[in-house]
Amino acid sequence: MREVSSSYTVSLHYDRRLYRQDIAGSIAHAGMLAKQGIIAEEEAGEIIDGLAEIKAEIEEEKFQWRPELEDIHMNIENRLYEKIGDVAGKLHTARSRNDQVALDVRMFTKDAITEVVSALHDLRRSLVEKADANADVVMPGYTHVQRAQPVLFAHHMLAYFEMFGRDIERFRQAYDRADVMPLGSGALAGLPYPLDREFVARELGFSRISTNSMDAVSDRDFLLDYQSASAICIMHLSRMGEELVYWSSDEFGFIRLSEEYTTGSSIMPQKRNPDFAEIARGKTGRVYGHLIGLLTTLKGLPLTYNRDMQEDKEGFFDTHDTLLDTLNAFSGMVSGMSLNPDRMREAAQGSYVLATDIADYLVAKGMPFREAHGVVARLSDFAIEEGKSFHEIALDRYKKFSELFESDVLEISVDSSIAARDVPGGTSFSQVKRALADARAALEAENGQ
Numbered sequence: 001m002r003e004v005s006s007s008y009t010v011s012l013h014y015d016r017r018l019y020r021q022d023i024a025g026s027i028a029h030a031g032m033l034a035k036q037g038i039i040a041e042e043e044a045g046e047i048i049d050g051l052a053e054i055k056a057e058i059e060e061e062k063f064q065w066r067p068e069l070e071d072i073h074m075n076i077e078n079r080l081y082e083k084i085g086d087v088a089g090k091l092h093t094a095r096s097r098n099d100q101v102a103l104d105v106r107m108f109t110k111d112a113i114t115e116v117v118s119a120l121h122d123l124r125r126s127l128v129e130k131a132d133a134n135a136d137v138v139m140p141g142y143t144h145v146q147r148a149q150p151v152l153f154a155h156h157m158l159a160y161f162e163m164f165g166r167d168i169e170r171f172r173q174a175y176d177r178a179d180v181m182p183l184g185s186g187a188l189a190g191l192p193y194p195l196d197r198e199f200v201a202r203e204l205g206f207s208r209i210s211t212n213s214m215d216a217v218s219d220r221d222f223l224l225d226y227q228s229a230s231a232i233c234i235m236h237l238s239r240m241g242e243e244l245v246y247w248s249s250d251e252f253g254f255i256r257l258s259e260e261y262t263t264g265s266s267i268m269p270q271k272r273n274p275d276f277a278e279i280a281r282g283k284t285g286r287v288y289g290h291l292i293g294l295l296t297t298l299k300g301l302p303l304t305y306n307r308d309m310q311e312d313k314e315g316f317f318d319t320h321d322t323l324l325d326t327l328n329a330f331s332g333m334v335s336g337m338s339l340n341p342d343r344m345r346e347a348a349q350g351s352y353v354l355a356t357d358i359a360d361y362l363v364a365k366g367m368p369f370r371e372a373h374g375v376v377a378r379l380s381d382f383a384i385e386e387g388k389s390f391h392e393i394a395l396d397r398y399k400k401f402s403e404l405f406e407s408d409v410l411e412i413s414v415d416s417s418i419a420a421r422d423v424p425g426g427t428s429f430s431q432v433k434r435a436l437a438d439a440r441a442a443l444e445a446e447n448g449q
């Protein structure tokens, strides 16, 4: 053989993580074989006790891992032989590694999703708490990174609350697709034994069994569902990370991140770099990569199992670890950040973000919106040229742009602008108050699930 690393086909260093699922699956399978009279009760008993011991050995770090046996399944099976002799061979009755690995990965995916949903829930709670504690803070809302209209900070936080709520939905859908028990499919064609597949499904907490053995051993869609939900979720986190990065800059100065989530510069003593937010933004690349990687691995595979599919795990585990850490970091960053409400209000006031409100003012006096838009565009150009804010322009100057202007135009303010947006989904104080109450109720409901 030419130079190929001896570990080329080995997956043990990463699929070791499936030991719990692998052992639980084997125990359920052995129990079912005995129940169906396919193996003797005592044999199943020996197998199950042996597997329980192996689990303890792994957890106590006494297990001798053997990479030459390639994967987690063979390591456990081999150890079972060492412990109980030839009876160990009966465990593999009516089972193939093809349906076994599908089972293990599905079980792992379900647990992974439960963890992610809980972390998303915590993050949503942090967002609501931060919004609640700063319910009267106003800031500019942006389009094109240009100050556009004043909004409540709470409204901005609740926008993320929505995104992470949709992420939870996507993960729940992914859970549902993973929640299918494949054992009993064998290598690909089903098995010539009187199996009770429903029993195994119940034992392992699956809600249903797979309906086609060929699909069951070759389907990894559930992982794609998980990976794509993860990619979308980390995209949301990355967008938020981007905002935290620039909000904490001197230019914005809206927030200060707590020290735990920043690091000093080795050379510039004044700096508090938003490393966690930046790294989260950066890690988005690998999570997208794992999704594309798996799609690409699967795209040319004929039915049914092909060894290529062993490549499904490493990226999946990495996505899971990355996403979970990132979610937890964001919960911490949101909870720990402090705001600079004066600076935020100043940014909302010190620019021309009230232009739309002035146009709406003219509309209320009967002018068509398009025309009002033109008037206020000219008014803004004038104000910018003069270096004046809208409040610093005298009424007779206003009247040169439109006769409809009266002295009350000078009453338009950041607060009146926000208060006016009292439409469901809008940023008015009362709408946001209601949205916060709804958000809290949604969190309570999620808690109960």
Ligand code: ARG
Pocket (backbone or CB within 6 Å): 011, 015, 071, 073, 097, 098, 101, 305, 307, 309, 310, 311
């Ligand atoms: N390590 C393999 C995987 O992850 C286990 C299944 C192997 N099956 C086989 N027929 N070689 O896909």
